[in-house]
Amino acid sequence: MSFKSLGLSEPLLKAISKKGYETPSPIQAKAIPPVLEGKDVLASAQTGTGKTAGFTLPMLHLLSKGPEQRHRPIRALILTPTRELAAQVHANVKEYSEFLNIRSAVIFGGVNQNPQVNKLNQGVDVLVATPGRLIDLENQGLLSLKKVEIFVLDEADRMLDMGFLRDIERIMKLIPNKRQNLMFSATFSKDIKKLAYSILNHPVQVEATPENTAVEVIEQKVYRVAKGKKTNLIIKLISEGNWKQVLVFTRTKHGANKLCKKMISAGITAAAIHGNKSQGARTKALAGFKNGSVRVLVATDIAARGLDIPLLPHVINFELPNISEDYVHRIGRTGRAGAEGQAISLVSADETTYLKGIEKLIGESIEVEIVEGFEPDPNASTEPIKPGQNRNQGRGRNSNSRNSSRNSSKNSKNSNRSRSRNRNTNSR
Numbered sequence: 001m002s003f004k005s006l007g008l009s010e011p012l013l014k015a016i017s018k019k020g021y022e023t024p025s026p027i028q029a030k031a032i033p034p035v036l037e038g039k040d041v042l043a044s045a046q047t048g049t050g051k052t053a054g055f056t057l058p059m060l061h062l063l064s065k066g067p068e069q070r071h072r073p074i075r076a077l078i079l080t081p082t083r084e085l086a087a088q089v090h091a092n093v094k095e096y097s098e099f100l101n102i103r104s105a106v107i108f109g110g111v112n113q114n115p116q117v118n119k120l121n122q123g124v125d126v127l128v129a130t131p132g133r134l135i136d137l138e139n140q141g142l143l144s145l146k147k148v149e150i151f152v153l154d155e156a157d158r159m160l161d162m163g164f165l166r167d168i169e170r171i172m173k174l175i176p177n178k179r180q181n182l183m184f185s186a187t188f189s190k191d192i193k194k195l196a197y198s199i200l201n202h203p204v205q206v207e208a209t210p211e212n213t214a215v216e217v218i219e220q221k222v223y224r225v226a227k228g229k230k231t232n233l234i235i236k237l238i239s240e241g242n243w244k245q246v247l248v249f250t251r252t253k254h255g256a257n258k259l260c261k262k263m264i265s266a267g268i269t270a271a272a273i274h275g276n277k278s279q280g281a282r283t284k285a286l287a288g289f290k291n292g293s294v295r296v297l298v299a300t301d302i303a304a305r306g307l308d309i310p311l312l313p314h315v316i317n318f319e320l321p322n323i324s325e326d327y328v329h330r331i332g333r334t335g336r337a338g339a340e341g342q343a344i345s346l347v348s349a350d351e352t353t354y355l356k357g358i359e360k361l362i363g364e365s366i367e368v369e370i371v372e373g374f375e376p377d378p379n380a381s382t383e384p385i386k387p388g389q390n391r392n393q394g395r396g397r398n399s400n401s402r403n404s405s406r407n408s409s410k411n412s413k414n415s416n417r418s419r420s421r422n423r424n425t426n427s428r
């Protein structure tokens with residue numbers, strides 16, 4: 001299977017080969033043909049499967065075949081849940097449209113709107129947006145969605161997780177009824193199906209490789225360790241392993257900052273990425289991590305969502321998440337595009353229950369190692385840290401809003417990763 005045989009135009013094939021892609025990924029092979037035929041598509045795919053090119057390439061093909069538009073109204077709208085994802089998708093749109101006469105822009109909140117408005121005023125064919133800023137600018141009369149022909153809802157499950165349902169419904173009222181819709185989601189809960197039903201018109205359903213494949217190619221290991229020795233252990237592992245690109249997860253923003261400072265003091269370049277960081281700081285941290293000037297990126301779960309970091313060799317859970325599904329999301333960042341990865345978890349006595357929950361979810365026990373000098377504390381309590389009264393930070397997550405029955409659904413692909421929509425993201 002080649003990109004050419006999928007029927008994509010020459011300028012797109014040129015951009016694809018410039019990116020170095022040789023063959024379409026499974027989701028691309030399945031999604032591109034129906035999109036080119038003008039059909040609605042409902043795709044089950046997560047970040048790392050090549051889904052962005054899966055919708056962007058055929059979308060650009062269709063737009064470039066359409067009649068020349070003098071005033072360049074917005075003809076394609078791509079909605080994403082996070083600013084980072086919006087920026088990444090837009091970067092892809094720009095790369096793939098390099099040899100086409102297509103203009104694109106990205107808008108998201110947290111930054112001054114004026115440069116975004118200036119860009120819109122110059123005429124834009126493809127707009128990538130997060131819901132809040134999109135509605136805001138539309139309310140101000142600074143953009144119109146009346147000419148949208150193609151609507152893409154990316155990471156629909158995360159949209160719902162983050163409470164964007166009302167915004168999506170509002171946006172649907174701003175775009176024409178007659179349009180092509182593409183919806184991507186990693187999971188298919190009842191709410192997602194309901195949303196799909198309300199947006200899509202006789203969609204073709206496509207699925208990427210099963211979710212669990214990623215987990216199978218990842219080498220997982222647990223280090224049992226005393227809580228107070230975690231920082232020194234992680235520094236030892238990274239330094240002695242000479243690991244160059246490590247994504248570390250902490251449970252709280254405060255924990256991320258603290259660990260980041262310790263790493264820097266130990267001579268390891270590190271940056272933290274979480275909700276309290278400005279957009280500029282987050283973008284800079286991510287860019288540094290990608291170009292190799294930052295060795296360790298310390299992130300909270302929410303901040304790490306949708307980050308496009310290809311072929312990540314090491315993920316470390318400095319603390320285990322108290323939601324087992326978050327573990328699968330975290331370690332899914334290694335072993336992407338078929339490459340092998342290593343996922344390490346530092347587990348103290350009070351995380352024993354979380355570890356059991358994770359092992360139950362993934363259906364296997366994870367290999368345990370103890371490093372001399374970093375042994376677990378035999379007297380430490382195995383009582384789990386109560387969400388909401390985190391011992392270290394004083395600010396925790398409200399677990400009451402979560403569906404505690406989720407952990408028991410080992411084999412249910414859809415329910416495994418479905419989340420409560422009321423999650424308290426304050427501490428993350």
Ligand code: AMP
Nearest residue numbers: 021023024025047048049050051052310
């Ligand atoms: P995505 O799932 O869209 O976030 O893409 C994940 C990563 O795979 C990105 O870094 C893409 O540049 C890369 N990618 C997408 N399609 C292909 C392909 N056909 N061959 C190789 N890499 C790809």
